[in-house]
Amino acid sequence: MFNLATNLESAAAMWPDREAVIFQGVRLSYREIEKQASQVANGLIAAGIGRGDHVALVCPSRTEFVTAYYGILKIGATVVCVSALLRGREIAYQLDNSDAKAMIAYGGSDMDIGVAAQAAYRQVEACRHAWFITPGEGIELSGDVATFDDLTAGREESHLCAEASSEDTAVILYTSGTTGRPKGAELSHANIIMNILCITRVRPPDPSGGKTLIALPLFHVMAQTVSMHLGIYCAMTMVLLQRFDAGEVVRLLLDEGIVGFSGVPTMYRAILDSPDVSDADRERLKEQLLSLGAGGASLPADLQREVMRRFDVPMTNGYGATETSPASCFPQTLEGVPLGSIGSAGWGIDLRIVDDQNQDVPRGEAGELLVRGHCVMTGYYKDPEATAEAIRDGWYCTGDLARMDDAGFVYIAGRKKEMIIRGGFNVYPAEIEAVLQEHPDIGQAAVLGVPHPTHGEEVKAFVTPMPGQALDPEVIIAWSRVQMAAYKYPRLVEVRDSLPLGPTGKVLKRSLIEAEAQQEKEEEAAR
Numbered sequence: 001m002f003n004l005a006t007n008l009e010s011a012a013a014m015w016p017d018r019e020a021v022i023f024q025g026v027r028l029s030y031r032e033i034e035k036q037a038s039q040v041a042n043g044l045i046a047a048g049i050g051r052g053d054h055v056a057l058v059c060p061s062r063t064e065f066v067t068a069y070y071g072i073l074k075i076g077a078t079v080v081c082v083s084a085l086l087r088g089r090e091i092a093y094q095l096d097n098s099d100a101k102a103m104i105a106y107g108g109s110d111m112d113i114g115v116a117a118q119a120a121y122r123q124v125e126a127c128r129h130a131w132f133i134t135p136g137e138g139i140e141l142s143g144d145v146a147t148f149d150d151l152t153a154g155r156e157e158s159h160l161c162a163e164a165s166s167e168d169t170a171v172i173l174y175t176s177g178t179t180g181r182p183k184g185a186e187l188s189h190a191n192i193i194m195n196i197l198c199i200t201r202v203r204p205p206d207p208s209g210g211k212t213l214i215a216l217p218l219f220h221v222m223a224q225t226v227s228m229h230l231g232i233y234c235a236m237t238m239v240l241l242q243r244f245d246a247g248e249v250v251r252l253l254l255d256e257g258i259v260g261f262s263g264v265p266t267m268y269r270a271i272l273d274s275p276d277v278s279d280a281d282r283e284r285l286k287e288q289l290l291s292l293g294a295g296g297a298s299l300p301a302d303l304q305r306e307v308m309r310r311f312d313v314p315m316t317n318g319y320g321a322t323e324t325s326p327a328s329c330f331p332q333t334l335e336g337v338p339l340g341s342i343g344s345a346g347w348g349i350d351l352r353i354v355d356d357q358n359q360d361v362p363r364g365e366a367g368e369l370l371v372r373g374h375c376v377m378t379g380y381y382k383d384p385e386a387t388a389e390a391i392r393d394g395w396y397c398t399g400d401l402a403r404m405d406d407a408g409f410v411y412i413a414g415r416k417k418e419m420i421i422r423g424g425f426n427v428y429p430a431e432i433e434a435v436l437q438e439h440p441d442i443g444q445a446a447v448l449g450v451p452h453p454t455h456g457e458e459v460k461a462f463v464t465p466m467p468g469q470a471l472d473p474e475v476i477i478a479w480s481r482v483q484m485a486a487y488k489y490p491r492l493v494e495v496r497d498s499l500p501l502g503p504t505g506k507v508l509k510r511s512l513i514e515a516e517a518q519q520e521k522e523e524e525a526a527r
Helices: 006-014 030-046 062-073 090-097 113-123 147-153 189-200 221-233 246-255 265-273 279-288 301-311 386-389 428-435 473-483 509-526
Strands: 019-023 027-028 054-058 078-082 102-106 129-132 145-147 169-176 184-188 211-214 237-240 260-263 291-294 315-317 325-330 349-354 367-371 395-405 410-415 420-422 423-425 443-452 456-465 492-495
Touching: 006 030, 019 030, 019 062, 030 062, 030 147, 054 062, 054 090, 054 237, 054 473, 062 078, 062 102, 062 237, 062 367, 102 113, 102 211, 113 129, 113 221, 113 473, 129 147, 145 147, 145 420, 169 189, 169 221, 184 189, 189 221, 189 325, 211 221, 211 246, 211 260, 221 237, 221 325, 246 260, 246 279, 260 265, 265 291, 265 301, 265 443, 279 301, 301 315, 301 443, 325 349, 349 395, 367 420, 386 395, 410 423, 410 428, 420 443, 420 456, 423 428, 428 456, 443 509, 456 473, 473 492
Parallel strands: 019 237, 054 078, 054 102, 078 169, 102 129, 129 145, 211 237, 260 291, 291 315, 456 492
Antiparallel strands: 019 027, 169 184, 349 367, 367 395, 395 410, 420 423, 443 456
């Protein structure tokens, strides 16, 4: 039995009264979550949904996300996890591409996602049912469009998990589309279960369960596997936050007595700088926290250093991708990991760093990071060509540049396609960004290569100021010249109030590239 949902059944059987989910003041036990997931399962079966079918879930982090997700898994169906930040056109593409037969979506008036999801649903004929969680204005209920309560009301409160093979797809997660149109990465039940076991080998479960605050959106792979699935496997109490707010994160950490936290780097920056977080609360956190973790985006060494200094706890940084379930490389211990490193390969996972001829590069040199093992997806849904390009001889080609030191610790150097070639020298954006973020007045930094008539490409930095600070591009350029080799430092600096961010806080460089291309086009037309 490889069905991931058996973890929820086991937790409910062993610790029925232990709190499973806390959301907006409502606290539900594992017994209650298991019952609600079973009602979802029975409601789906009554609607004609069964094993092997695809059900889209378009929902932010809330209790219904957990019960719907596990209810879908219980019947042997596949979850098509759709970001709750998308627009109607984008949702329609994923519904259609994934062959979703039904959709469960959040319809609350506090977000635009419900109206967008309904518009998308109407465009996809093969999707025959839609159920909306707390539908607000703009959601029209009729016929095949009903409420989530309609799906679950009066249903039996028990449903044993359907059989699932190790290769059956548990979830389809669409890539962010930073390298083209989104592709549906298929993660099997075995992918996720083995990823959980890989993590717990170095982070053993707390016998008392413990609590975890999930501030990342559950529709993202990091929050799903590393927080929700791992949390249920360990029978932890999961405190959910529908959208990130630094002040609310700190309040929940303190009120619930949570001793560990994982988030993306921008979350830590906000906790350090937000006016909604008092110095007194930061001091209370310092006394309470035992460990911190980061992932989802590159963690600047200076931010890691500052967080550890402010809270006096170890902070680790892991690496993964949607296509690797996600955890593939992370610290195997809380101590002895160099700043800036993403650790080393997890149990059962192999890493290579190769050049353009697929030859291993010497230690210390940058090359493309390849991953092999139980974490690698089964493929992209209905896209064998993209799958063959991404997975070669069992190795997933991450597209990320990395280097490995003599001790086996890995460091990310940037995206392969982002590498800048300036006058014949290779420049890695992540390295430049890390240096820029050591400047006390810079909040965020993103580095791109832009066309140059003689050098081929020039290094351009986009930076945002720290709260209350002002940045002068010429001053930043002069400072950078002292910090970096002549071929590396940015000759062009653009100061912005903010940078475009994805749902996990990662800078959307594609948006910056498109803006640069448009600006160049306009300048060319004006000449």
